Amino acid sequence: MATVQMLYFARLREVLGIERERLVLPDDVTTAGELRAWLARRGDAWAVELDPKRQVRIAVNHDLAGAGQALADGDEVALFPPVTGG
Amino acid sequence: MPVRVQPEDFDISAEIRALRAGRNDVGAVASFIGVMRDFNEGSGVTELTLEHYPGMTEKALQQILDEAHGRWRLQDALVVHRVGCLRPADQIVLVVALSAHREEALAACAFIMDYLKTRAPFWKKERTPAGERWVESRASDDEAAGRWLGGERP
Numbered sequence: 001m002a003t004v005q006m007l008y009f010a011r012l013r014e015v016l017g018i019e020r021e022r023l024v025l026p027d028d029v030t031t032a033g034e035l036r037a038w039l040a041r042r043g044d045a046w047a048v049e050l051d052p053k054r055q056v057r058i059a060v061n062h063d064l065a066g067a068g069q070a071l072a073d074g075d076e077v078a079l080f081p082p083v084t085g086g
Numbered sequence: 087m088p089v090r091v092q093p094e095d096f097d098i099s100a101e102i103r104a105l106r107a108g109r110n111d112v113g114a115v116a117s118f119i120g121v122m123r124d125f126n127e128g129s130g131v132t133e134l135t136l137e138h139y140p141g142m143t144e145k146a147l148q149q150i151l152d153e154a155h156g157r158w159r160l161q162d163a164l165v166v167h168r169v170g171c172l173r174p175a176d177q178i179v180l181v182v183a184l185s186a187h188r189e190e191a192l193a194a195c196a197f198i199m200d201y202l203k204t205r206a207p208f209w210k211k212e213r214t215p216a217g218e219r220w221v222e223s224r225a226s227d228d229e230a231a232g233r234w235l236g237g238e239r240p
Contacts, residue, residue: 010137010209011220055223057207062142064205078139078207082223085136085167085208086120086179086199 001027002073004035009080012056015045025071032058033067035077055082088163089147091138093170096180105162105182112161116191118181118199124174126212126221133213134172143167146206154183154198158190165198167208197234204231 002025013019029038036058040050050056058065059078071077098117106112122134147165154163161184168178181198185191210221 007139009139009207010211059139059142059207062139062145064146078142080139080207081209081220083204083207084210084221084223085138085206086203 001025002030002071002075004071004073004075004077007076007078009078011081012049012079015049017045030070031067032060032065032069032071032077035071036067036079039079050079056080057082088151088165089144090166091140091143091147091169092166093168095168095177096166098180098182101164101166101180102182105164105184109161109184111186112184113186114184114188114191116183116185116188116195118179118195119177120179120199122172122174122176122178129214129216131174131212131214134176134178135211135213136167136169136172136178137209137211138167138169139207143207147202150198150201150205153201154194157197158183158185158194160185160190160194163194163198165202167202167206169208200227200230200234203227 004023004025006021006023008016008018025035029035036050036056040047057080060069060071061076098119102115102117124131151163151165154160164182166180172178181195183191183194185194204227212219212221
């Protein structure tokens, strides 16, 4: 059972109403993509924002991650919209 | 430091002077400054707030510089990106690339900006007469970054 530190940024942080949380993952949530789908099941804004059709970026330990990236205990996982700097 | 994320403004002359200090092998200095304009997507913009992901942003910018160093022969390169509250005409970002030759300095500068636009975790929120809104990412930015894939060297 892995515990991860979640961070949310920009529009996602505002719409979901949360900046950070510590999450204990169920045994069947082992990848970044599975984590996103699991969070979408919280419903309401979570279901809308994390719908597979929406563009959401996932970073694991400060690197952009694909849906298949495995998660480990103690990971820092961030969810955010496509970036708009520069 | 080749990468800085800061609320403070920057001075391109001072930055280039510091980067060039002690070097006599530089033949080309290419630079880019991104500036805040007072319009976007058809409406006026009076204020811009730039958010970032402390830790990841610096790491992503360093990775972009490392990749630029791998593609071109650069003596040095620098990125300074501001965060926080900005006003129209304020400077947002500075990129400087030093090389022996202009082609490499110019290409590296363009590459760093294209990758920064699509890979570095910054987000812009605009204040307009109709209220605040988050800036949406653009497909044209993805296309600009994509042209560097496959080893293309304009």
